[in-house]
Structures are given as structure tokens and as C-alpha cells.
Amino acid sequence: MRSALTILGIIIGVTAVIAMLAVGTGARKEIAKQISSMGSNLLIILPGATTAGGVRMGSGTQPTLSLSDAEAIQKQCPWVSDVAPIFSGIAQVVYGHQNWSTGVIGSFPNILVVRNWPLDSGRPFTQQDVKNATKVCIIGQTVVENLFGSSDPLGKIIRINKIPFTIIGVLSHKGQSAQGQDQDDTIYVPVTTAQKKLFGTSFPGMLRVIMVKAKSSEDLPLAENQINELLRQRHHIGRDRENDFTVRNLTQIMEAAEQSTRVMTLLLGAIASVSLLVGGIGIMNIMLVSVTERTREIGIRMAVGAKTWDIRLQFIIEALTLSLIGGIIGIIIGISGSKILSILAGWTTIITPFSVLLAFGFSGLVGMFFGFYPAYQASLLNPIDALRYE
Amino acid sequence: MVQGSSNMSLIQVRELTKIYRLGDIDVRALNNVSVTVEQGESVAIMGPSGSGKSTFMHILGCLDTPTSGRYFLEDEDIGYLGRDELARIRNQKIGFVFQGFNLLPRTSALENVELPMLYNGISSRERRERAMMALKEVGLEDRWDHQPNQLSGGQQQRVALARALVNKAPLILADEPTGNLDTKTSAEIMEIFVKLNSESNITVILVTHEPAIAAYSRRTIKFLDGFIVGDTR
Numbered sequence: 001m002r003s004a005l006t007i008l009g010i011i012i013g014v015t016a017v018i019a020m021l022a023v024g025t026g027a028r029k030e031i032a033k034q035i036s037s038m039g040s041n042l043l044i045i046l047p048g049a050t051t052a053g054g055v056r057m058g059s060g061t062q063p064t065l066s067l068s069d070a071e072a073i074q075k076q077c078p079w080v081s082d083v084a085p086i087f088s089g090i091a092q093v094v095y096g097h098q099n100w101s102t103g104v105i106g107s108f109p110n111i112l113v114v115r116n117w118p119l120d121s122g123r124p125f126t127q128q129d130v131k132n133a134t135k136v137c138i139i140g141q142t143v144v145e146n147l148f149g150s151s152d153p154l155g156k157i158i159r160i161n162k163i164p165f166t167i168i169g170v171l172s173h174k175g176q177s178a179q180g181q182d183q184d185d186t187i188y189v190p191v192t193t194a195q196k197k198l199f200g201t202s203f204p205g206m207l208r209v210i211m212v213k214a215k216s217s218e219d220l221p222l223a224e225n226q227i228n229e230l231l232r233q234r235h236h237i238g239r240d241r242e243n244d245f246t247v248r249n250l251t252q253i254m255e256a257a258e259q260s261t262r263v264m265t266l267l268l269g270a271i272a273s274v275s276l277l278v279g280g281i282g283i284m285n286i287m288l289v290s291v292t293e294r295t296r297e298i299g300i301r302m303a304v305g306a307k308t309w310d311i312r313l314q315f316i317i318e319a320l321t322l323s324l325i326g327g328i329i330g331i332i333i334g335i336s337g338s339k340i341l342s343i344l345a346g347w348t349t350i351i352t353p354f355s356v357l358l359a360f361g362f363s364g365l366v367g368m369f370f371g372f373y374p375a376y377q378a379s380l381l382n383p384i385d386a387l388r389y390e
Numbered sequence: 391m392v393q394g395s396s397n398m399s400l401i402q403v404r405e406l407t408k409i410y411r412l413g414d415i416d417v418r419a420l421n422n423v424s425v426t427v428e429q430g431e432s433v434a435i436m437g438p439s440g441s442g443k444s445t446f447m448h449i450l451g452c453l454d455t456p457t458s459g460r461y462f463l464e465d466e467d468i469g470y471l472g473r474d475e476l477a478r479i480r481n482q483k484i485g486f487v488f489q490g491f492n493l494l495p496r497t498s499a500l501e502n503v504e505l506p507m508l509y510n511g512i513s514s515r516e517r518r519e520r521a522m523m524a525l526k527e528v529g530l531e532d533r534w535d536h537q538p539n540q541l542s543g544g545q546q547q548r549v550a551l552a553r554a555l556v557n558k559a560p561l562i563l564a565d566e567p568t569g570n571l572d573t574k575t576s577a578e579i580m581e582i583f584v585k586l587n588s589e590s591n592i593t594v595i596l597v598t599h600e601p602a603i604a605a606y607s608r609r610t611i612k613f614l615d616g617f618i619v620g621d622t623r
């Protein structure tokens with residue numbers, strides 16, 4: 001009973017270690033997954049300047065990015081492999097008696113390459129479609145579900161803001177974004193179609209975003225520099241004036257997201273170290289009591305020939321046993337707790353053999369470290385004093 | 391390295407003094423005690439309470455150290471040995487039997503007898519065999535799995551005896567081994583000591599208050615106020 005209370009600290013500590021590693025690795029994996037679902041090696045160019053604090057002022061309101069900017073980047077930046085301009089808006093979509101409100105994105109055909117998003121069926125629109133502002137569209141899975149149910153949408157005509165569009169392709173399922181948005185609730189159309197036919201704009205050719213894919217992750221900073229230079233030149237921005245656009249690296253955005261899980265990890269880490277410390281002190285305490293209670297036994301063992309390290313090892317092993325039992329219980333609770341956490345809070349938690357080993361190792365270290373002092377005390381006893389101890 | 395004599399005695403003690411300091415007063419438990427015991431002797435130590443018998447036995451048993459004086463055991467100068475070397479001596483050369491048995495509680499007789507062999511690297515199988523043999527020697531092999539609280543005083547002392555002889559030590563020290571036992575049981579225990587002494591040539595030194603027990607030994611040393619006042623064979 002006394003031992004059970006003692007190892008409680010170790011149990012909590014090890015549980016926290018397991019949970020910490022599970023949440024940490026889970027979050028990292030989730031973020032990596034989302035980065036790759038967004039598309040890898042991405043740069044996002046937004047209209048409007050960045051202030052020193054990183055808050056964009058009046059983003060999207062200034063018409064500073066245009067289709068010709070996107071075309072220039074595509075032509076003049078060798079580190080860039082694909083450019084996808086984005087002009088988007090919300091539109092009402094109708095098919096038969098069904099209607100649905102969704103985001104319509106106007107872009108180039110290679111948006112699918114940039115976003116790393118294959119089609120389920122049909123074909124992508126072409127550069128020719130962009131040139132002619134054809135009324136064709138590619139629709140996401142959520143739109144399919146809401147307008148067509150289980151029937152095949154390919155070749156059907158839907159009305160987007162009352163204008164008829166032919167469905168030429170269906171996107172594959174992609175799931176939620178890092179911000180929790182349903183990425184499948186979307187429609188892609190040629191960018192020119194969006195600009196000229198769907199959403200009126202007072203600035204012809206204006207874009208909301210330009211998405212750029214670099215040739216490789218090493219080329220990302222080079223591509224970023226090239227784009228900055230090219231756009232400053234094109235926008236006639238003088239030497240000491242600020243950019244009227246912002247280039248964002250997607251990995252930076254994801255790193256910010258990772259920051260918040262790091263806080264959680266740190267918190268759990270703090271709980272882990274405090275309770276391991278408390279547990280260790282508890283073990284030291286119970287071992288000191290045990291040494292006192294068993295002074296006679298120590299005397300007997302010394303009388304028949306136990307050496308210094310025989311006595312020390314005996315008590316260190318006892319402390320180690322206590323802490324490892326606590327460790328095993330903690331690992332079990334930690335694993336099941338992480339499972340429950342991922343069900344209740346919807347976090348991805350991952351338990352690796354390494355984290356189990358680490359937690360086990362930690363509990364062992366605590367046992368050894370805090371078991372040593374009582375063991376050392378026991379080994380210092382004088383045989384005859386220990387034998388005569390009442 | 392042995393002063394005076396060159397023959398190899400089992401025990402040579404020269405001017406052994408033990409002083410306990412209690413606050414301001416010094417208690418001289420042993421005063422310049424010198425004695426020699428040969429291999430194979432059986433010695434009874436007698437004397438009134440507080441005369442220093444136990445103190446002497448503890449020093450002989452390497453459980454305690456003298457304030458001054460020298461102690462040679464098989465020509466090894468005990469005064470120069472460290473803790474772990476003393477532990478080795480206790481393990482290999484000395485079997486100690488206490489008045490209060492000093493067995494490990496909640497531990498079977500067999501495991502109690504195995505205890506000394508835990509500390510000299512004997513395989514668990516051989517430990518088992520030798521402990522069983524030692525129990526047989528004291529006539530307790532059928533109680534090997536009993537714990538101390540399931541055994542009578544006499545039986546417990548037999549277990550302690552088996553533990554003392556299991557490492558084949560040349561010297562057995564016993565401080566009032568029959569002090570807690572009745573006359574009949576005492577006699578049984580003494581028979582075992584006599585047998586070990588005569589058959590295995592084990593040197594036996596025991597402390598007793600009873601002349602009847604002392605009579606089992608061929609030599610009697612008398613203590614008084616920390617001095618040896620008689621040594622008869």
C-alpha cells in the first residue's frame with residue numbers, strides 16, 4: 001500500500017512522458033501530412049504589404065497582383081516549376097432541384113500539380129480553355145455529394161451563379177486542411193472564366209493569390225528571391241519602399257502551427273519531470289524507511305559476508321523494481337490515455353517503441369538515482385551496530 | 391609478520407583493548423587481552439555479566455574493531471584490513487552463532503542457510519545442495535522449507551549453526567548459543583558443537599554462563615572486568 005502510493009509519482013510521470021511523446025509525434029506527423037496535402041515546395045504570393053509585426057494590412061483589397069504577373073513568373077523564374085494564379089469567390093451552384101453554395105477557384109490547369117491533387121475521373125481543363133474562358137469546371141467530392149448524390153456528374157451541366165458550366169472532371173478526396181476547412185467543398189474553373197464571367201471586378205486581370213511551386217525544397221529560397229525581385233521590378237517599387245505584395249513560404253506557416261503543439265508538449269514535459277522528481281523523492285523516502293526497518297537484516301547479511309556493494313545493490317535493485325513497476329503501469333496508462341485523448345480531442349497521437357523505451361528508461365534512471373542514497377546509507381552501517389539495532 | 395612466535399596458530403590476540411566512550415566516562419570493556427587459540431581447540435569463555443565476553447567475541451568475529459592491540463587470524467593481520475576484506479574473512483573463515491539466532495524473518499530455513507553463499511559466487515544449484523547438506527548435519531533436513539517463526543528455539547539455533555558451517559569456516563564463534571534454550575535442547579545443540587569439533591576439526595569458541603555447558607569444552611577462559619583472569623585446560 002505504502003509502495004503503491006510511492007510509485008504513484010512515477011506512474012504519473014511516465015504517463016506524462018508517453019502522452020507528451022504521443023502528442024508531439026502525432027502533431028508532427030499530422031502537420032507533415034497537411035503540408036504534403038497542400039502541395040510541397042509551395043510559395044504563396046498575396047497582394048498587399050506585410051507590416052513589421054507580420055500582420056498583413058488590407059490584404060486582398062489592393063489589386064496589386066495580376067495575371068500578367070503570374071505569367072511573368074512562369075516565364076522568367078528558372079527555379080519555379082509551376083505557377084497557378086488564383087481568382088476565387090463564393091458562388092451559388094444549382095443542378096436540377098439541388099443547390100449548394102461553395103468556393104469557386106479560377107486558376108491554370110497546373111493548379112492540380114501545384115496542389116498535388118489528382119483527378120478521380122474526367123480530365124483537367126487546358127491552357128486553351130484558359131485562353132478562351134471556356135465554361136468548364138472540375139468539382140470536389142463534397143459538391144458531388146450535395147448535388148449528385150451517387151449519380152455520375154461527368155458531362156452534366158450545372159449552373160454557377162446562373163451561368164451553365166460543363167463538368168469535365170471530378171477531384172479525388174482530400175479531407176480537411178490544417179485550418180479545419182473541408183478542402184473537397186470546391187470547384188475549379190479556368191481563371192479567365194472566373195474573372196470575366198463569374199465574378200465581376202473593376203480591375204481586369206486582378207488575382208487574389210498566386211501559388212508557386214519551386215523545383216525542389218532547396219530551390220525554395222532562390223525562387224522566393226527571384227519572385228521578390230521580379231515583382232518589385234514589374235510593380236516599379238523603388239529601393240527603399242516596401243513591397244506591395246507578400247511572399248509566404250508554406251513551411252513557415254506550418255512551423256507556426258507546430259509551435260502551438262510544442263507548447264502542449266512542453267507542458268506535458270514539465271508535468272513529467274515534476275512528477276518523476278516527486279516520485280523519485282518518494283522512492284528515496286520509502287527506501288530510507290526500509291533501510292531503518294531492516295537494519296538488523298543488514299547486520300545479519302554483513303555478519304555472513306555481504307560486502308559494501310552487495311548491500312548497495314540489494315537496495316538499488318529494490319528501488320529499481322519499485323520504479324520500473326511504476327514505469328510499466330505508467331506506460332500502460334499512457335498508451336490507453338493517448339488513445340482516449342485522440343478519440344475525445346481528435347488529436348493524432350502516435351506511440352513509437354522508442355517513446356515506450358524512453359519512458360521505461362526514465363523510470364529506471366529515477367529508481368537508480370534516488371535509490372542510491374538509501375543504499376549508500378545502508379552500506380555504511382557498522383556490522384555490530386546494525387546487529388544490535390532494536 | 392607475526393611477533394614472537396613463528397608457528398601458525400589459528401588465533402593470536404595481543405594486548406587487545408576496547409574502550410567505549412559514553413559521554414565523559416570511558417568504559418574499558420577489554421584490557422590488554424592476549425590469548426592464542428590453536429586450530430581444533432574447543433574453548434568456553436565464562437565470566438560475570440559485563441566482563442567483556444561479547445565484546446571479545448565480536449572482535450574475534452571481525453564484527454567490531456579494537457581500540458588498540460593486534461589480532462592475527464591464520465597469520466593475517468586483521469587490523470590492516472578494510473571493510474570488504476573483513477567481510478570476506480567473515481564469509482570464508484568465521485561462522486557466528488548468536489544467542490538470539492539472528493535468522494532472516496519470513497525466509498525459509500534453506501534460504502537462511504544459503505545466505506553466506508550468496509556472497510561468494512557459488513552457483514544456485516550448489517548453494518541448494520550445500521545448504522541441504524548443512525541442514526542434514528544439524529538434523530533439520532525435513533524442516534528446510536519452514537520459516538523461523540514456524541520453528542522452535544532449538545530448531546532455529548540449528549539453522550543458525552548450519553548457516554555458520556555451510557562455508558566450511560575453520561572457526562565457529564558462539565555467544566551464549568544456549569542462553570535462550572532449556573537444558574535438554576541445550577545438550578542437543580552442544581552435541582552438535584562437539585561433533586563438529588571432533589569430526590571436522592572445526593575450532594569452537596563459545597560464551598556461556600553455565601558450567602555444565604562449559605564442560606563440553608576442553609579449555610575454559612575466564613573474564614573479569616575486561617581482563618583474562620583464568621585459562622584452564
Ligand SMILES: Nc1ncnc2c1ncn2[C@@H]1O[C@H](COP(=O)(O)OP(=O)(O)OP(=O)(O)O)[C@@H](O)[C@H]1O
Nearest residue numbers: 410412417418419438439440441442443444445446
Ligand atoms: N556499544 C556499547 N556502548 C557502550 N558500552 C558498551 C557497549 N557494548 C558493551 N559495552 C560495555 O562494555 C562492557 C562489556 O560488555 P559485554 O557485552 O562485552 O559484556 P558481557 O561479558 O558479554 O556481558 P553479558 O554476560 O551480560 O553478555 C559492559 O560494561 C558494557 O556496558
Ligand SMILES: [Mg+2]
Nearest residue numbers: 443444445565
Ligand atoms: Mg554478552
